[in-house]
Every structure is written in C-alpha cells, then in structure tokens.
Amino acid sequence: MSDTQYLSPNQKALRRLLKNKSAVFGMVVIIIALFLAIFAYLLAPDSTPNANEQIPEIATRRPGFSAQILLENRSITVEKTNWWQKMWFGEENLYKAAPIVDYQLDGNTLWLNRYTGDQMPPLRDSLSLAHLLYQLPDSLPISLSGGSVHFRKGEQTMTVPLSAMSQQFKTERLETRHYYLGTDKHGRDILSRLLLGIRVSLSVGLMAVFIALLVGITIGMLAGYFGGWIDDLLLWFMSVFWSVPLLLLVFAIVFVFGSDKREFWHLYVAVGLTMWVEVARMVRGQVMSWREKEFVEAARSFGFSQFRIMFRHILPNIMGPIMVVAAADFASAIIIEAGLSYLGIGIRPPQPSWGNMLNEYYSYLGTGKEYLALLPGGAIMLLVLAFNLLGNGLRDALDVKLRT
Numbered sequence: 001m002s003d004t005q006y007l008s009p010n011q012k013a014l015r016r017l018l019k020n021k022s023a024v025f026g027m028v029v030i031i032i033a034l035f036l037a038i039f040a041y042l043l044a045p046d047s048t049p050n051a052n053e054q055i056p057e058i059a060t061r062r063p064g065f066s067a068q069i070l071l072e073n074r075s076i077t078v079e080k081t082n083w084w085q086k087m088w089f090g091e092e093n094l095y096k097a098a099p100i101v102d103y104q105l106d107g108n109t110l111w112l113n114r115y116t117g118d119q120m121p122p123l124r125d126s127l128s129l130a131h132l133l134y135q136l137p138d139s140l141p142i143s144l145s146g147g148s149v150h151f152r153k154g155e156q157t158m159t160v161p162l163s164a165m166s167q168q169f170k171t172e173r174l175e176t177r178h179y180y181l182g183t184d185k186h187g188r189d190i191l192s193r194l195l196l197g198i199r200v201s202l203s204v205g206l207m208a209v210f211i212a213l214l215v216g217i218t219i220g221m222l223a224g225y226f227g228g229w230i231d232d233l234l235l236w237f238m239s240v241f242w243s244v245p246l247l248l249l250v251f252a253i254v255f256v257f258g259s260d261k262r263e264f265w266h267l268y269v270a271v272g273l274t275m276w277v278e279v280a281r282m283v284r285g286q287v288m289s290w291r292e293k294e295f296v297e298a299a300r301s302f303g304f305s306q307f308r309i310m311f312r313h314i315l316p317n318i319m320g321p322i323m324v325v326a327a328a329d330f331a332s333a334i335i336i337e338a339g340l341s342y343l344g345i346g347i348r349p350p351q352p353s354w355g356n357m358l359n360e361y362y363s364y365l366g367t368g369k370e371y372l373a374l375l376p377g378g379a380i381m382l383l384v385l386a387f388n389l390l391g392n393g394l395r396d397a398l399d400v401k402l403r404t
Contacts, residue, residue, distance in 0.1 A: 037203075038087075049089060051189060055183075062369075067099045069177050071172070149161075212275040220284040253273060267337060279326075286321055290314050334387070338380050
C-alpha cells in the first residue's frame with residue numbers, strides 16, 4: 001500500500017511540487033532574493049540611502065576594480081543610526097570618500113597623490129593630519145615638538161604623539177574598497193544598487209499582486225456566484241477594462257495619482273489595477289463550477305449567508321488556481337515596473353530600480369561596457385524566470401489528474 005494514501009490533498013500537492021526541480025530552483029531564487037531584499041543595506045558595500053555615494057573620479061570602472069580611499073571630513077554633521085534604522089533606510093557616511101594613489105606622512109603633514117583617472121596624472125595635495133583626525137577648524141593653530149602634536153580642543157589642551165596619530169590615520173581614515181561589479185557613470189557601486197533594486201521589484205510585485213487579488217477575487221466571486229444581471233454587468237465592465245491598452249492604462253493611473261520620486265505607492269496601484277481582470281475572470285469561472293456542488297447546497301439549507309458561502313466555503317477550494325495566477329502576476333508586475341521605470345514614469349533616481357538602471361546604462365551598449373546594462377537586465381530575467389517556474393510547478397502540483 002502506497003504511503004501517499006494517507007496524505008491529504010495539500011500534502012500530495014506539496015510532495016509533487018518538491019519533486020519538480022525547476023519549481024524548486026525558482027523557490028530557491030525567490031527565497032534568496034527575499035533575504036537579499038530585507039538585508040540589502042546590511043550586505044551592500046555602499047550602505048548610504050539609495051546606495052547613492054558618488055565618487056566621480058572612479059566612474060564606469062570595470063568589475064573587480066579596487067581603490068584606496070581616504071575618508072575626509074564632511075562639512076555637515078551626520079547623526080549615527082542604529083542597526084534597525086540602517087537595515088531599512090541605510091545610513092549617511094560620516095566621512096567623504098576620496099580616492100588616492102598613495103600618501104606620505106611627514107610630521108603633521110599628510111602628502112597625497114589624489115587619483116584623477118587612469119589616463120590623468122595624480123593631483124598632489126597636502127593636509128594637516130591633526131585637523132583631519134580631530135575635525136579641527138582650519139584656523140586653529142597646531143604646534144609640533146618632541147615628536148608630538150599640541151593643540152587646543154574646546155577648553156582642553158591636547159598632546160598626541162605622532163606615532164599614535166599615524167596609527168589612528170591608517171585604521172580610521174584609510175581603507176581599500178573593492179567594486180566587485182564595477183561602478184556606474186556617477187562612480188556609484190553597482191552591486192549595492194542591484195541589491196536595493198531587488199527590494200523595489202519584490203515590494204512592487206507583492207503590493208501589486210495583493211491589489212490585483214483583492215479586486216479580482218471580489219469581483220469574480222460576485223459575478224460567478226450570483227450570475228444573472230450582476231454577472232452580465234461585471235463581465236461587461238471586465239471586458240471594457242481589459243480592452244484598454246496596458247501602457248495607456250498605467251500612464252493614466254500614474255498621472256492621476258501623481259509620481260513623487262520619493263514615494264512609489266502610486267506604482268503599486270497602477271500595476272495592481274492592470275492585472276485584476278485576469279484574476280476576476282479565472283475566479284468567476286471557478287465559482288460557477290463550484291456553486292452547484294452538494295456542500296454548497298447544504299450550506300444554503302442551513303441558512304448561511306451568501307457571503308459566508310462564497311468566502312468561507314467556495315473560496316478555500318479555489319485557492320490553488322489563484323496561487324498559480326498570483327505567481328504569474330508577480331512576474332508580470334516585475335516586468336511592468338521595470339518597463340515603467342525604464343520609460344521614466346516609475347521609480348525615479350536616485351532610488352535604484354532595475355528599470356531605471358537600464359534606462360541609465362543602455363547607451364553603453366556597443367561601447368565595451370555592455371555589462372552596465374546586462375547586469376540589471378539579467379537580474380530582471382532571473383527573478384521573472386523564478387516566478388514563472390514556480391507558477392508552472394504550482395499548476396502541475398495542483399492538477400487533480402496527477403496521482404503520484
């Protein structure tokens with residue numbers, strides 16, 4: 001006797017899903033993407049808000065590029081953030097990053113050769129080491145004697161050995177940065193922006209699918225269960241809505257709700273309202289086939305309300321097809337968001353989105369730096385493929401004709 005005999009239909013479906021290697025691959029990719037989206041700011045080399053630290057001197061460097069960075073004082077005061085704030089919103093850099101070729105310490109003087117480009121000679125410069133380390137006003141006098149630096153900070157007179165300052169400089173103000181996927185035309189780290197782009201794609205997909213399911217299930221349930229003139233009216237409305245060109249509909253929604261570059265809730269609504277018709281038509285057909293079942297007739301005989309029968313008795317039995325459509329709609333939402341951002345009416349810079357990254361980098365095709373466009377394009381393809389594979393796996397796993 002087969003051990004599957006004692007499994008519930010849901011357990012059998014899960015077993016069939018896990019036997020589908022392509023569906024498992026899709027799930028693994030989605031889980032990894034979700035992990036990277038949540039912890040993007042903690043994992044990204046550039047944890048500034050929107051990964052927007054710009055270093056023009058190292059613009060469009062190839063993957064694997066490394067640079068020695070001097071951390072200089074900023075003209076503004078930056079408040080430190082805790083790890084929770086950093087995880088969700090990033091944190092501003094305390095210092096300004098400046099690439100250098102090399103340096104030399106001569107007492108309190110720091111001699112620098114600033115990096116200005118591969119084809120340009122370095123720029124010779126000098127800084128006061130004490131002013132750099134202790135963020136002193138430029139007008140504050142510094143004295144040097146006995147191998148130590150003397151200066152006043154507030155009400156205190158401080159004496160710091162040069163050897164201690166040299167060690168402090170090397171540990172606190174000097175670092176080597178590795179740009180594993182290179183930099184863009186503004187000198188921003190591409191890896192960091194790709195990681196934050198995952199968060200945009202998944203959040204837009206999730207909210208758009210939620211809106212599509214909420215509207216589509218409600219209208220589909222009403223049309224399929226009540227039938228008659230209600231079905232005719234709602235089916236006519238669905239047909240009219242579906243006849244509107246997708247891009248025209250999205251443009252109208254975006255322009256009606258506005259397009260604030262700091263927020264993209266309008267994008268959730270725009271993408272979600274373009275996908276609900278497919279959900280509604282599928283739910284309508286499923287409800288029409290279930291509403292005459294014996295258990296539904298029994299629920300009516302017990303005097304249960306129509307809405308209880310629809311949402312407590314019929315809806316749980318059609319969740320399988322809904323899940324399949326939701327996976328496919330998630331992939332569609334990612335593509336629509338990328339397309340809108342590419343056209344400039346979706347996610348606006350400096351917020352990183354795979355779509356607006358394509359918009360920025362497509363001009364590099366044919367210049368020897370095609371990777372700038374291929375990286376976000378490949379990321380879109382991989383995530384969409386993962387959701388399509390999962391959707392196909394769910395469809396096969398929930399097929400009642402399959403017995404193994």
